[in-house]
Amino acid sequence: MSTTESKIAVVTGASSGIGAATARALTALGYQVVCAARRLDRLTALAEEIGGIARELDVTSPDSIADLAASLDRVDVLVNNAGGALGVDPIARARDDDWESMYATNVLGVMRVTRALLPALEASGAGTIVTVTSTAGTGVYEGGGGYTAAKHGAHALMGTLRLELNGKPIRVVEVLPGMVHTEEFSLNRLRGDQQKADAVYAGVSEPLVAEDVADAIAYTVGVPQHVNIDQLVIRPIAQASNYKVARS
Numbered sequence: 338m339s340t341t342e343s344k345i346a347v348v349t350g351a352s353s354g355i356g357a358a359t360a361r362a363l364t365a366l367g368y369q370v371v372c373a374a375r376r377l378d379r380l381t382a383l384a385e386e387i388g389g390i391a392r393e394l395d396v397t398s399p400d401s402i403a404d405l406a407a408s409l410d411r412v413d414v415l416v417n418n419a420g421g422a423l424g425v426d427p428i429a430r431a432r433d434d435d436w437e438s439m440y441a442t443n444v445l446g447v448m449r450v451t452r453a454l455l456p457a458l459e460a461s462g463a464g465t466i467v468t469v470t471s472t473a474g475t476g477v478y479e480g481g482g483g484y485t486a487a488k489h490g491a492h493a494l495m496g497t498l499r500l501e502l503n504g505k506p507i508r509v510v511e512v513l514p515g516m517v518h519t520e521e522f523s524l525n526r527l528r529g530d531q532q533k534a535d536a537v538y539a540g541v542s543e544p545l546v547a548e549d550v551a552d553a554i555a556y557t558v559g560v561p562q563h564v565n566i567d568q569l570v571i572r573p574i575a576q577a578s579n580y581k582v583a584r585s
């Protein structure tokens with residue numbers, strides 16, 4: 338791998354949405370980006386477009402994470418973006434497999450990928466970890482129990498990590514997006530029902546798009562290395578809280 342000259346950024350969940358946009362934004366900042374996700378066909382196209390590297394990664398698989406770590410000889414930036422929501426059921430009808438899956442991706446996935454890449458991030462002498470959590474990491478709403486619990490877990494993980502890494506040359510950044518209209522977030526959450534997914538954004542004037550969040554992530558990475566943006570909450574102007582959204 339010809340990575341010895343370039344600074345390397347690893348982006349998980351890079352096959353679409355915020356992850357793909359972040360891979361482009363960090364490339365524009367001068368990083369060589371390792372685009373990691375499960376769907377290698379999409380990653381390969383993205384990597385070709387941006388001059389990056391495609392790596393198949395399932396953040397729920399310890400073996401897959403170990404393979405990724407072993408393939409990298411340098412890591413300057415890690416963006417933990419892989420994750421997502423499944424279902425909008427109230428807790429009274431919570432589906433165990435949804436909750437287990439959300440915990441596996443949003444919490445255990447972040448922990449395992451971070452743990453695996455920490456030695457390389459420290460060895461870089463100027464590492465940065467950015468985890469994309471959510472406004473669901475600090476607030477709750479009906480029907481969001483499994484997702485908000487998982488994102489609260491990821492939020493706690495980042496706070497803990499910042500304390501534990503104090504004194505080491507690694508920034509720990511949490512980006513908490515609100516309503517972002519991406520191709521897949523709501524579609525996945527609503528089990529492929531496009532009509533219901535579209536209804537999430539109906540009447541909302543300009544929900545955020547993936548590039549808005551990618552720009553915010555790139556900002557946290559691009560500020561001087563002594564500046565640690567602990568948390569960056571980003572919402573569309575139409576959204577004042579998780580459930581106060583202006584609709585026409």
Ligand code: 8X3
Binds near residue numbers: 516
């Ligand atoms: C996405 C924001 O409001 O759907 O993480 O929980 S929300």
